[in-house]
Amino acid sequence: MKRRKFMMFLLMMLTLSLVLSGCSFTEEASPLNPQGSVGESQLFLINLSLGIMFGVLAVVFALFFYAIIRFRRKKSDKDYPEQVEGSHKLEIIWTVIPLILITILAVPTVIYAFVLGEDLTEDPDVLLVEVVGHQYWWEFNYPQLDIYTAQDLVMPVDKTVAFKITASDVLHSFWIPGLGGKMDAIPGTENVLYYDANTTGVLKGKCVELCGQSHALMDFKAVVLEQDEFDTWVEDMKTPYPEEVENVELAEGYEIFKNNCISCHAIDATQKGIFPNLKGFANRETVAGFKDNNAEEIKAWIEDPNKMKPGVSDMPAFENVLSDEELDKLVEYLQSLD
Ligand code: HEC
Ligand SMILES: [Cu+2]
Incomplete structure (x- = not known):
């Protein structure tokens, strides 16, 4: 019986250690x-x-x-052992x-x-990115390149990237677990941090300071590209979206976007807006930082952002504002924003 209890105990400990280790056996x-x-x-x-x-x-x-085995009390021991000091x-x-x-x-x-802890933000050889945490999304600005974007942090491989980190509303914390430690994002304060990546790919990023209802969904992606791919990205981002859209379907979507969305969402990456810049949205890994970027999720997001991310207060729901057909056109338009 005792033995069984012991085995149960061992099993529990093993399970506990697996749970505590997050069972992470992946190569992530x-x-x-x-x-x-x-x-x-x-x-x-x-x-x-x-x-x-x-x-x-x-x-x-x-x-x-x-000690406990070698000096164990023997049957023949009658007195205290010799006391030494x-x-x-x-x-x-x-x-x-x-x-x-x-x-x-x-x-x-x-x-x-x-x-x-070194502050590399003034170093001309590093890529500078200004990070602003918002409830519940990330703004990434590249002052040297005059690019303003959100949710996908695009960076070149084998290059030091220095971050100036702040927040617009409450405390957030910026972290890319695969690249290094985290840094608090505090309104009114600029904290600095730097990372570099030695392999290309998409890495997970997270907010790691409890910042509200959807804190756990305040994710982003770090997209690490070869230097030439990064240069192409910069060029693409700086190419403005055409004023006149040729494609009829897209033109309708653009019209709906202009009437409902453009007051909050810029589609020109050289323009700093207050809400996520949607230039390059078609290439983003996710919708709202955590959902797969496909038509279904984009539509669900526009219909009711709060359903997907409880507590989002800045973007209104459009399910009762736009018809199903209009929503589809809008989604198609968003998917053309490269
Ligand atoms: C009043 C401001 C406002 C309006 C109007 C608005 N949005 Fe938003 N939108 C936001 C905010 C704020 C977020 C970020 C919310 C979050 O993730 O916490 C956002 C996020 C998004 C995202 C996700 C961006 C990304 O990179 O993942 C999409 C897509 C989007 N909005 C599309 C639209 C469309 C389409 C319209 C018009 C039908 C629209 N929005 C109207 C404020 C607005
Ligand atoms: Cu946060």
């Missing part, structure tokens, strides 16, 4: 699988401190088990060893704290 970029030098430095610090901790743990447990040698050993370990831990930690 994460702090434990970083895709850039910042994340790699931080992983080194994590491994170093874990290594030292496990080393200490192993030694302490080994001594502990040795004070040992210069031992005291020096257990003072000096921790000092050495703390030093090994402290030196790289302090060095990296300064290196990773």
Whole structure:
């Protein structure tokens, strides 16, 4: 019976450790699988401190088990064992060893704290991105390139990208787990952070400060491109959407957009608006930062943003404003915004 209880206990512990570890067995970029030098430095610090901790743990447990087995009370023991007190040698050993370990831990930690905390936003060789957190979306501005965009953070591979991070309403926090640590986005304050990516691809980004009802849906994507693809993206973003739309279907959609949406959504990336700039929307990974970018989701979003993202207060619902046909035309138009 006792044995069964023990096995149950083991099983519970195993399950718990799996749950706590998030069961992440994928190859996805994460702090434990970083895709850039910042994340790699931080992983080194994590491994170093874990290594030292496990080393200490192993030694302490080994001594502990040795002591309880070797000095276990025997049947023949009638008295207390001989009581000893004070040992210069031992005291020096257990003072000096921790000092050495703390030093090994402290030196790289302090060095990296300064290196990773450096403000590179004035450096002409880095790409500067201004990040603004809003309930519940991300604005990304590229002042050097005169580009204003949202939700997809497009960046070139193997290049340092410096971020100036702030917020427009409440506290948010900017984080791309695959690239490195996070940084608070605070209204009225500009925090700085930098990342670099060493592989191309799409990485997950998140808001990591509880900021309201849809905090958990305040996601974005970091799209890492080869330098030449990035240059093409910049060029595309700077090409204005034609004033006159030739395609008849699209022209109708554009008309509906002009009447209902353009007061909030710019479609010219060189124009800073107050709400998400929709230039390049067709190429975005997601709708509203977290839904697959397809016609169905776009339509559902326009019909009622609040249904998808509870608490969105700035974008009205259009399900009772526009007809089904108008919505379809609008979706088609949005899908032409490249
Ligand atoms: C009063 C301002 C306002 C109006 C009008 C408005 N929107 Fe929005 N829209 C927003 C805001 C704010 C968001 C971001 C909400 C969020 O994600 O939290 C948004 C988000 C979006 C997104 C998602 C953008 C992305 O990159 O994922 C789309 C698409 C969109 N709106 C389309 C439209 C269309 C189409 C219309 C017109 C029928 C429209 N909006 C009208 C304020 C507005
Ligand atoms: Cu947030």
